Amino acid sequence: MADLFDKAKNFVADKVAHIKKPEATITDVDLKGVSRDGITYTAMVSVDNPYSRSIPICEISYTLKSANRVIASGTVPDPGSLAGNEKTMLNVPLKVAHSILVSLVKDIGADWDIDYLLEIGLIVDLPIIGNFTIPISTTGEIKLPTLSDLWKKNEE
Structure with a gap:
């Protein structure tokens, strides 16, 4: 009986x-x-x-390093859902406090940008499986705004 249960468990896990x-x-x-905060x-x-039906997104978590x-x-929390058989573009806002930027002076001072690692966990509710986290990460450079960028933002 235990052998049959193990075979069934392995079959389901494989599928x-x-x-x-x-x-x-x-x-x-x-x-x-850019704001005061x-x-x-x-x-x-x-x-x-890849599914023909929309899939609800439970939550998006992010860490910027x-x-x-x-x-x-x-x-x-609750950013909407993914349309069926389509690509959906999501905007994930990342807020960085000014005090944190000051602590990164060595990196910023060299080239006026932040070298970063961004990790995002997209938690979706898949049928049969349940909550499933799609891990995404990327590295790159974020340019910091210059004084002229700040003036342009205030004029708009």
Whole structure:
């Protein structure tokens, strides 16, 4: 009896492992705005849904690291759903406090940008499987706003 149970468990595990799952990539990280509280960046995430039905997104969690330190982290609760058989673009706001930027002076001073590692966990509710986290990460450089950028933002 135990042998039959193990075979059934292995069969189900094998089938679940080969089910198509949504795939996601970070396409861009860009400056969104500057305020008294800090600088807001936006990460553009492209998600491809292989299913004909929409899939609800439970939550998006993110961690932005620079110089081996976390400079921003948080969650976006209930960001909507992924359209069926389509690519959906998601905007993930990343807020970095000015005080954190001051602590990164060595990295910033060299080239006026932040070398970063962005990790995003996109939690979706898949049929049969349940909550499934799609891990996404990327590295790059974020240019800091110059004084002229601040003036342009105030004029708009």
